[in-house]
Amino acid sequence: MRIGLDVMGGDFAPKATVLGAIEAFKILPSDQKLVLIGDSEQVKNICSEAGFDVANFELVHTDEVIGMGEHPTKAIVKKPNSSISVGFGLLQQGKIDAFSSAGNTGAMLVGAMFTVKAIPGVVRPCMPAIVPKLKGGLGILLDVGANADCKPDVLLQFGILGKLLIENVYNVSNPKVGLLNIGEEEEKGNLLCQATYPLMKETELFNFVGNVEGRDLFSDHADVYVCDGFTGNVVLKLAESFYVITRKKGIKDEFFDRFNYEQFGGSPILGVNAPVVIGHGISNPEAIKNMLLLSRELVTSKLIDKIKAAFN
Amino acid sequence: MRIGLDVMGGDFAPKATVLGAIEAFKILPSDQKLVLIGDSEQVKNICSEAGFDVANFELVHTDEVIGMGEHPTKAIVKKPNSSISVGFGLLQQGKIDAFSSAGNTGAMLVGAMFTVKAIPGVVRPCMPAIVPKLKGGLGILLDVGANADCKPDVLLQFGILGKLLIENVYNVSNPKVGLLNIGEEEEKGNLLCQATYPLMKETELFNFVGNVEGRDLFSDHADVYVCDGFTGNVVLKLAESFYVITRKKGIKDEFFDRFNYEQFGGSPILGVNAPVVIGHGISNPEAIKNMLLLSRELVTSKLIDKIKAAFN
Structure with a gap:
């Protein structure tokens, strides 16, 4: 299993996202790989500072970022090499099994609808x-x-x-x-x-x-x-x-x-053809870790297949 | 000024309403009279038990009650001698200056719209x-x-x-x-x-x-x-x-x-031609007292005239 993470998404990215990924790595079994999508140079530096071997991650370098305040549709169209756009491309191609981001919520929704798309029969995916x-x-x-x-x-x-x-x-x-x-x-x-x-x-x-x-x-x-x-x-x-x-x-x-958002990690987009999780903009490493664990859970539970079957 | 109270309205009526009226009486100046609308016999008994002279109130006897769960429009039409119907009649005739109840909210809204009616220009009165x-x-x-x-x-x-x-x-x-x-x-x-x-x-x-x-x-x-x-x-x-x-x-x-509803006493119906206040169904005497004081405030502030002027 390969779990994709937008390391550029969130108010405290990429530091909080990379540190969260390191925490998640410590928990995940070796056949569950983390794919970090974003500025590889920054990822390497943060790992190095944390004394963590970056080779434990798969890196996909991107050099554009969709800001938190950007118009979702325009940003997705104009920034094909943004971490969000690239992440959804990988998800669509089956190169990752789940994609999550604590970045621009609207861009995540639009990206999901444009790439992996709604499950046939689902009128409106939701959060x-x-x-x-x-x-x-x-x-x-x-x-x-x-x-x-x-x-x-x-x-x-x-x-x-x-x-x-x-x-x-x-x-x-x-x-x-x-x-x-x-x-x-x-x-x-x-x-x-x-x-x-x-x-x-x-x-x-x-x-x-x-x-x-x-x-x-x-x-x-x-x-x-x-x-x-x-x-x-x-x-x-x-x-x-x-x-x-x-x-x-x-x-x-x-x-x-138990209201603390950190422990839930984020919200899946329900009703699209692949596991996608949107995290809170203010996500700290703990929240990012839990967002990744939730992404993993969406894959292992085969939730998407079950939704497809229900709407078949 | 004459402030009308539906003594039959509320989960703990008439005891809570009469005891609340007694508390309000102690605060109101002598030219601000309380008019208690409901079963006079019960009002007298509760005052007697409380060692309070019922002659301090004006009583208007009614022998029907609109229950909390009744359909508002049907109840208002079928029970012309209910405390809510009679109260609105008195308000419409100018025999009381304000009317309040902790009873059936829907019946209070319907009663207000049927009798004192919406202020011209106000499309939908609200709470x-x-x-x-x-x-x-x-x-x-x-x-x-x-x-x-x-x-x-x-x-x-x-x-x-x-x-x-x-x-x-x-x-x-x-x-x-x-x-x-x-x-x-x-x-x-x-x-x-x-x-x-x-x-x-x-x-x-x-x-x-x-x-x-x-x-x-x-x-x-x-x-x-x-x-x-x-x-x-x-x-x-x-x-x-x-x-x-x-x-x-x-x-x-x-x-x-400060979330405690008791201290606010109730919610006025804004946009009708007279002061009307609806109290919480679970009103205790403290809440009823404050509902009556709010009714008084609606009269002394001339809020209705000011709303009429704004929508003129």
Whole structure:
């Protein structure tokens, strides 16, 4: 297995990315290779400073970088030798089995759609986020930003994608899928939720448990919380701000600790033809290491094949 | 001034409502009368038990109650002698200056729209919620549930309504109005936000500070956070759940304490022709007292006249 990493992506790249890759190397078995895509000279220097033999990595040199603020589509088109563009090229050609980056999220989404493309039948690939449960364990919220406006059939598909992710990667069997809404009753909600509820109620593709509300997000009401990417992104950033506030206030609690993005490493793009993971822009080496381990997990779990089978 | 209270509304009514009214009575000057609408016999008994002279209140007897789970429109039509229906009748006739209830939120919204009606020019009345700021003070989030689906002109109006509320009732001068979105840049967001941003950018009706994100809700980025009622309701319930979690975990902190709904007493319906306040279903006497004081504040601040003038 060959796991590709954009070493130029993220606010603290390439130092944080290379150091994270070194940490991941220490854990991965010898047949799971890390392929570092970016400025090879910088990678060598960082490895040298860290006293690490760079020969443990495969290096793919690139001399362009897509900045965090660049327009995704324009950047992908104009910078064919950027680490993100080259990474997706390698993924498309099967030269790496997974690709991850803590760089420009939009460019990662566009790159995935342009190269490995959506799995046939998946209307809109999406991005999930992990939400910790108060009683322990975790849930999945999706979409958290790939699709600001959604249609009912798209939300139904998010339910399928979320179920497959949490079953295969996080080992939750027969996960409960809930529709994030503003009331418990079937007829509640905005037009989108009112139209989605009957689709979910009738589906046999997952275990639908009905509407769930904002207050239920950390409960055991559901394992998969489905919403449009606008709502999900607002919710995710609000939840993250609570974590930041508890940290600033010096509040130590295992529940709040489980909001720490570092331990989850990133978010896969669900519904494309290959494992792709997007990390948080502020990723430190610990987060990068976990992003790489998540990439590995996406490959070993054969999640993509399972999604393809579900949408066949 | 005569402040009307639905004594039958709320999970702990009529005991919590009558005890809350007694607390409010102790604070209000003698020319600000409380009008208790509901089962007079029960009111008398609760006052008697509390050693309080019921003659301090004006009583309006009603013998029907709209339950928390009843369908709002049907209940209002079928129960003309319910405390909510009678309360709105008194408000419409000018026999009370404000009406508040911790009962069925939907019935309160429908009752307000059927009787005192929307202020001419206001497309959709809405409900705000208070959000505490980390640095102290408060902001307003609206709409939090009256309108699940909104159009851009409606969000623009929410900005005006929020500005007038926070200026006149919470004494924040020249409040900053932000659009709750999923990115800072003008072109970000769902179709609703993309269409709303230009309207807000061009308006001279309030001080628009651009897009704000979920993580900014407790910051000083804005004083008024505008969103559709679906997003606002999800956000509000999520924020409330954080407060509940911190309480359960025994975390004492003045910031989290300021999430306590009791101190705000309830949410006015903004954009109707009279002061109407809806309290939390779980209101205790402290919350009811503060709901009545908020009702009083809506009258003394002449907020309704100011909204009428703005939409004239």
